[in-house]
Amino acid sequence: MADVVVALGERSYPIFINTGIIDKPATYEQYIEGSKVFIVTNEVVAPLYLDLVTKALAAYEVHTKILSDGEQYKRIATAETIFDSLIEQRCDRKTTVLALGGGVVGDIAGFVAACYQRGVPYIQVPTTLLSQVDSSVGGKTAVNHPMGKNMIGVFYQPRCVVADTNTLDTLNDREFKAGMAEVIKYGYIRDIEFLGWLEANIDKLLSRDKDTLAYAIQHSCQIKADVVAQDERETGLRAILNLGHTFGHAIEAATGYTQWLHGEAIGAGMAMAADLSHRIGWLSTQDNDRVVRLLECAGLPVKPPGGISPERFLELMSIDKKVDSGNVRLVLLPQLGQAELIADYDIGLLNQTLRHFST
Amino acid sequence: MADVVVALGERSYPIFINTGIIDKPATYEQYIEGSKVFIVTNEVVAPLYLDLVTKALAAYEVHTKILSDGEQYKRIATAETIFDSLIEQRCDRKTTVLALGGGVVGDIAGFVAACYQRGVPYIQVPTTLLSQVDSSVGGKTAVNHPMGKNMIGVFYQPRCVVADTNTLDTLNDREFKAGMAEVIKYGYIRDIEFLGWLEANIDKLLSRDKDTLAYAIQHSCQIKADVVAQDERETGLRAILNLGHTFGHAIEAATGYTQWLHGEAIGAGMAMAADLSHRIGWLSTQDNDRVVRLLECAGLPVKPPGGISPERFLELMSIDKKVDSGNVRLVLLPQLGQAELIADYDIGLLNQTLRHFST
Numbered sequence: 001m002a003d004v005v006v007a008l009g010e011r012s013y014p015i016f017i018n019t020g021i022i023d024k025p026a027t028y029e030q031y032i033e034g035s036k037v038f039i040v041t042n043e044v045v046a047p048l049y050l051d052l053v054t055k056a057l058a059a060y061e062v063h064t065k066i067l068s069d070g071e072q073y074k075r076i077a078t079a080e081t082i083f084d085s086l087i088e089q090r091c092d093r094k095t096t097v098l099a100l101g102g103g104v105v106g107d108i109a110g111f112v113a114a115c116y117q118r119g120v121p122y123i124q125v126p127t128t129l130l131s132q133v134d135s136s137v138g139g140k141t142a143v144n145h146p147m148g149k150n151m152i153g154v155f156y157q158p159r160c161v162v163a164d165t166n167t168l169d170t171l172n173d174r175e176f177k178a179g180m181a182e183v184i185k186y187g188y189i190r191d192i193e194f195l196g197w198l199e200a201n202i203d204k205l206l207s208r209d210k211d212t213l214a215y216a217i218q219h220s221c222q223i224k225a226d227v228v229a230q231d232e233r234e235t236g237l238r239a240i241l242n243l244g245h246t247f248g249h250a251i252e253a254a255t256g257y258t259q260w261l262h263g264e265a266i267g268a269g270m271a272m273a274a275d276l277s278h279r280i281g282w283l284s285t286q287d288n289d290r291v292v293r294l295l296e297c298a299g300l301p302v303k304p305p306g307g308i309s310p311e312r313f314l315e316l317m318s319i320d321k322k323v324d325s326g327n328v329r330l331v332l333l334p335q336l337g338q339a340e341l342i343a344d345y346d347i348g349l350l351n352q353t354l355r356h357f358s359t
Numbered sequence: 360m361a362d363v364v365v366a367l368g369e370r371s372y373p374i375f376i377n378t379g380i381i382d383k384p385a386t387y388e389q390y391i392e393g394s395k396v397f398i399v400t401n402e403v404v405a406p407l408y409l410d411l412v413t414k415a416l417a418a419y420e421v422h423t424k425i426l427s428d429g430e431q432y433k434r435i436a437t438a439e440t441i442f443d444s445l446i447e448q449r450c451d452r453k454t455t456v457l458a459l460g461g462g463v464v465g466d467i468a469g470f471v472a473a474c475y476q477r478g479v480p481y482i483q484v485p486t487t488l489l490s491q492v493d494s495s496v497g498g499k500t501a502v503n504h505p506m507g508k509n510m511i512g513v514f515y516q517p518r519c520v521v522a523d524t525n526t527l528d529t530l531n532d533r534e535f536k537a538g539m540a541e542v543i544k545y546g547y548i549r550d551i552e553f554l555g556w557l558e559a560n561i562d563k564l565l566s567r568d569k570d571t572l573a574y575a576i577q578h579s580c581q582i583k584a585d586v587v588a589q590d591e592r593e594t595g596l597r598a599i600l601n602l603g604h605t606f607g608h609a610i611e612a613a614t615g616y617t618q619w620l621h622g623e624a625i626g627a628g629m630a631m632a633a634d635l636s637h638r639i640g641w642l643s644t645q646d647n648d649r650v651v652r653l654l655e656c657a658g659l660p661v662k663p664p665g666g667i668s669p670e671r672f673l674e675l676m677s678i679d680k681k682v683d684s685g686n687v688r689l690v691l692l693p694q695l696g697q698a699e700l701i702a703d704y705d706i707g708l709l710n711q712t713l714r715h716f717s718t
Binding site: 034035076080083084087090092093094114115116117118119140142145147148150151152153154155233234318319321323324325326 | 435442449451452453476477501511678680685
């Protein structure tokens with residue numbers, strides 16, 4: 001399979017996408033500077049892949065931190081326990097942090113790597129579909145605040161990303177479908193042709209056909225790498241990657257980061273964004289239906305869980321990194337395959353969308 | 360007075376050094392992007408200067424967080440309370456964080472600004488001698504870990520530094536002398552002529568003669584700005600600014616960050632570094648004495664507090680950001696006015712220094 005490069009000058013790095021690379025020493029050696037590697041993983045991933053990776057790193061002194069599984073552990077207190085372990089193990093500035101797991105592990109390990117001794121190298125080894133196509137790429141690191149998702153973090157790029165597609169074999173269906181939300185997103189925001197391809201191949205993808213899946217991952221990473229290369233720190237373009245995320249983050253915060261997987265919240269969030277795009281006169285009814293249909297085919301939620309009032313939605317949406325001078329900016333779809341961050345939409349129409357989805 | 364520029368390409372910024380600038384709207388307006396300013400200060404500084412600064416910012420929506428005073432509060436838990444307040448006040452990415460106070464306030468506010476929503480603008484308004492000549496300049500932000508000083512942080516540059524030398528009038532003698540440690544440091548590491556000038560003017564400085572003090576601050580900032588411009592992220596040269604800091608940080612950690620001010624620990628640390636520089640054959644007895652004499656004239660400690668064994672020193676020194684592959688690297692003085700980071704010193708001589716100072 002082809003690799004993808006995230007082109008960021010001296011901070012450029014490769015994304016390796018292939019089968020059977022997670023356990024090969026050659027995968028890592030070029031990207032490890034010192035003699036120590038500190039692996040951050042979780043209780044679900046560790047029994048599956050920790051041994052394989054540790055053996056591949058036999059040439060190094062390896063330490064490991066195993067976190068509890070779940071978005072609710074992506075918080076400062078968890079980061080503190082990793083800092084404690086790094087110091088206990090006398091890890092210095094040349095220690096490479098290796099994130100082995102999904103988006104939660106990658107985001108928190110990246111944040112810790114960025115802040116430990118003002119920055120140590122790190123490697124992303126994503127083991128879920130969502131992290132392979134999205135969260136491991138582009139250097140966004142963060143932990144959540146009870147009031148808002150990813151509110152505390154920094155931009156910090158990894159040395160490389162190692163996406164071994166074999167790891168997807170062990171993913172449960174719910175996690176797998178949640179990952180599809182971010183794959184589908186790339187079609188909506190950037191690539192109408194890819195959207196058509198996804199619609200034609202969604203069943204093959206859900207049955208995890210190797211070649212079909214590999215293409216989807218590679219294509220998703222390529223789109224993300226292109227966007228990130230143009231706007232690393234999200235001063236403009238990069239915001240489009242957040243389609244459905246302002247709605248989705250509100251769902252995650254409202255439910256205490258425990259009920260829904262991130263990708264599930266983004267599924268519902270994209271349906272809400274499409275609905276509003278339709279209400280402001282951008283998407284046709286047919287296009288809006290097309291968005292909803294693909295999400296449904298992928299087994300994703302197309303509306304938020306019950307019990308979140310429009311008022312609560314607005315309150316949580318007002319704590320979003322895209323808020324500008326009190327104004328909630330939203331990524332919407334002028335047409336399928338194209339996204340825009342807008343501030344001057346009709347707030348009455350947003351209220352209509354929120355009411356529509358909270359019934 | 361002349362201003363100093365920290366030349367870092369698109370991240371360049373000015374240091375304004377003058378009297379009576381802290382309360383002028385014009386000082387800040389060019390460096391504030393959005394409509395909100397979030398001031399971080401502490402319980403000692405707030406009664407003295409918070410009103411003045413707030414009035415200067417009358418054109419903005421100003422929020423304030425007042426921290427407890429002391430190095431022991433420079434920790435993650437304090438940063439968390441600031442994050443909470445930023446979110447409560449609905450501060451967005453264009454909110455400017457303004458650090459009003461000494462090194463502790465500046466370091467922690469800078470860290471919070473770097474991490475809040477992956478980075479918001481910040482302004483340093485240092486009100487102590489130490490922060491005006493050292494910690495507010497160069498973008499090192501951090502909080503302490505119980506085991507090691509500044510272990511958690513990032514490099515993040517402010518938009519500008521506002522050093523109003525009038526604020527030094529309210530500084531108590533102990534704080535003032537602690538600040539002199541970092542001024543004197545620049546002479547030892549980089550400028551033998553400045554060292555001579557400091558020796559000739561130490562009494563005038565301690566009596567806080569305005570012009571003499573202004574020159575010392577401006578010259579100190581210039582040296583720091585030059586070094587930082589050459590090596591922003593401390594891959595080499597910048598380490599020399601850490602003369603005495605590996606010893607000093609060990610003193611601070613050993614005493615729970617409560618007994619000694621940072622500058623006091625650095626005073627003793629520099630005496631220890633000079634002693635070791637002498638033992639390895641770099642500094643002559645006369646030069647070593649010269650180092651100690653100026654520190655004594657400045658009213659600074661020239662040895663650590665009792666009760667820290669050489670073994671405890673070594674343990675704490677092994678948790679230092681300059682440690683490389685388990686090796687404690689130290690900044691020592693080949694001659695006065697010149698410093699070097701070295702790894703291959705004789706560990707037996709380091710033990711001699713530690714024993715000498717722990718009697």
